[in-house]
Amino acid sequence: MGGYGDVQMIDENGLRMDGRKPGDLRPISIETGVIPVADGSCRMVWGTNEAIVAVYGPMEAHPRKIQRQDRAVIDVAYNMAPFSTTDRIRPGFNRRSREISKVTKDALESVVLLELYPRSKIRVSIEIVSAEAGTRCVGLTAASVALADAGIPMTDMVISVASGKVNDVVVCDLNKEEDNYGEADLPMGILPNTGELVFLQMDGDLSPDEFKQAWDYNVDAAMEVHKLMIDALKGGDN
Amino acid sequence: MNSRPVGQLDNMSIESNADSPRDTQRTLVVVPGEDLGSSEGIEAGHGVLVVGDRIISTKQGKMRRKGNTISVSPLHTRYMPRPGDLVIGHIEGCTNNIWFVDIGAPFNSILPMSLGPAKVEFGGTRKILDIGDSILCRVQEVEETHQSVVTMKGMGLRKIRSGALDELDPHLLGKLIGKGGAFLREMKMETDCRIVVADNGRLWIDGELENILEVRERINSISSEARKIGVDA
Numbered sequence: 001m002g003g004y005g006d007v008q009m010i011d012e013n014g015l016r017m018d019g020r021k022p023g024d025l026r027p028i029s030i031e032t033g034v035i036p037v038a039d040g041s042c043r044m045v046w047g048t049n050e051a052i053v054a055v056y057g058p059m060e061a062h063p064r065k066i067q068r069q070d071r072a073v074i075d076v077a078y079n080m081a082p083f084s085t086t087d088r089i090r091p092g093f094n095r096r097s098r099e100i101s102k103v104t105k106d107a108l109e110s111v112v113l114l115e116l117y118p119r120s121k122i123r124v125s126i127e128i129v130s131a132e133a134g135t136r137c138v139g140l141t142a143a144s145v146a147l148a149d150a151g152i153p154m155t156d157m158v159i160s161v162a163s164g165k166v167n168d169v170v171v172c173d174l175n176k177e178e179d180n181y182g183e184a185d186l187p188m189g190i191l192p193n194t195g196e197l198v199f200l201q202m203d204g205d206l207s208p209d210e211f212k213q214a215w216d217y218n219v220d221a222a223m224e225v226h227k228l229m230i231d232a233l234k235g236g237d238n
Numbered sequence: 239m240n241s242r243p244v245g246q247l248d249n250m251s252i253e254s255n256a257d258s259p260r261d262t263q264r265t266l267v268v269v270p271g272e273d274l275g276s277s278e279g280i281e282a283g284h285g286v287l288v289v290g291d292r293i294i295s296t297k298q299g300k301m302r303r304k305g306n307t308i309s310v311s312p313l314h315t316r317y318m319p320r321p322g323d324l325v326i327g328h329i330e331g332c333t334n335n336i337w338f339v340d341i342g343a344p345f346n347s348i349l350p351m352s353l354g355p356a357k358v359e360f361g362g363t364r365k366i367l368d369i370g371d372s373i374l375c376r377v378q379e380v381e382e383t384h385q386s387v388v389t390m391k392g393m394g395l396r397k398i399r400s401g402a403l404d405e406l407d408p409h410l411l412g413k414l415i416g417k418g419g420a421f422l423r424e425m426k427m428e429t430d431c432r433i434v435v436a437d438n439g440r441l442w443i444d445g446e447l448e449n450i451l452e453v454r455e456r457i458n459s460i461s462s463e464a465r466k467i468g469v470d471a
Contacts, residue, residue, distance in 0.1 A: 033314075039314065039315075039316055040314060057316070057344065058316060058344040059316075059344045060344055060345050060346070069383070111270075113287075113296060117344065117384070118382070118383050118384065119345070119383055119384065120344045120345070120384065148269060148270050148297070148298040149298060149313075149314060150314060150315070150316075151297055151298065151299065151312035151313065151314050151315030151316070151409075152297075153270070153285065153296035153297050154270040154271065154296055154297075155270070155271060155287065155289075155294065155296060156270060156271030157269070157270055157271055191271070192271070193271040193272070193273065193294070194271070229269070230269050230272075233267070233269045233298050234267045234269065235267070
């Protein structure tokens with residue numbers, strides 16, 4: 001990372017390539033109930049990222065060896081569609097999708113009340129239709145909206161946002177160029193009501209001060225996204 | 239590293255006497271993790287949790303208050319069997335003395351030979367109910383592990399031999415039935431059909447073909463209308 005130091009991604013006014021200020025998010029829209037056959041579903045458009053998530057269950061866990069006698073298991077499948085990026089992606093699972101499925105599952109397990117559904121399984125399928133940067137954040141956030149839409153009991157919803165460092169400036173919600181040519185990336189999963197952290201990854205180097213700044217950006221952005229999620233789930237009813 | 243709490247309890251309504259949104263008379267749609275006010279003197283019903291001295295919603299749904307019990311009934315959910323529910327099941331498999339019945343719940347139910355529709359010889363289960371048959375039955379018991387037992391001993395419980403089956407999300411049944419059964423009664427009168435609404439969201443419609451089609455059309459319209467958020471069950 002940081003091998004493209006001559007690429008100027010912050011202008012003299014402090015604005016980024018797409019005109020955003022360092023702490024700004026890309027435009028977000030959330031829609032629920034997009035897949036009629038699923039128990040819960042969500043389409044989330046975040047900048048030019050688009051994720052579609054379907055939730056099925058709770059249902060009987062198969063094969064039986066994955067059943068837990070005291071709780072449910074969550075089966076997360078994150079997948080990027082072959083047409084989601086300019087370079088075609090080979091269909092099927094790969095190391096990256098396995099890793100993201102696992103971290104998403106771990107984050108969701110900390111909020112879903114699994115002990116209410118022993119021996120069952122909740123299936124979460126995350127399909128990335130259009131990818132720019134930060135698809136794991138979009139996938140995880142959309143998955144928690146879809147779980148809420150499916151009526152699955154949860155203590156809170158997970159909101160995932162990434163911040164990073166570009167040309168030595170800490171910026172929130174990286175786009176593709178900033179992600180590719182930037183110096184660091186810090187995706188976080190935050191529970192907005194309890195204030196807990198359920199997911200944290202870091203790529204690149206950040207000084208303690210930069211880390212704190214990125215953290216603060218992520219927390220503020222998560223609160224903004226939380227409002228949009230509430231609006232989507234309440235359908236403007238309140 | 240973190241100098242302040244990650245989350246701000248900004249929806250706790252601290253500024254407005256800390257007890258809204260409960261104080262309003264309207265039924266409100268709440269989301270998981272939403273604070274429903276103080277738990278003092280309040281009983282927690284379905285779909286809520288007591289965390290410290292606050293009541294937290296765990297589901298997306300309508301908040302209801304009955305007496306001093308607060309509960310949240312979800313907008314969309316899977317059918318969860320409860321003892322006494324009238325359900326329509328499909329036979330999915332059988333052994334010498336047990337049928338396995340799909341009742342639309344997370345787990346299959348079992349129908350033991352002793353609770354079957356007729357006297358069965360050991361090993362003769364398939365002669366009475368075969369795989370693929372549909373039955374009207376009642377949930378007898380549900381264990382903590384979600385294992386459930388259904389029975390066909392009771393008034394009106396039988397194998398379904400005629401008519402059509404349809405499905406509706408279980409949370410929309412209230413909308414189909416109406417207050418005191420008014421909508422359903424009206425639909426039965428208008429279409430001259432026999433309609434049995436089971437608690438697991440399955441319906442048995444029996445009558446003339448055109449009438450059955452009309453009932454199904456009405457059910458589909460309820461279903462598609464309800465996909466719009468905010469339609470009450």
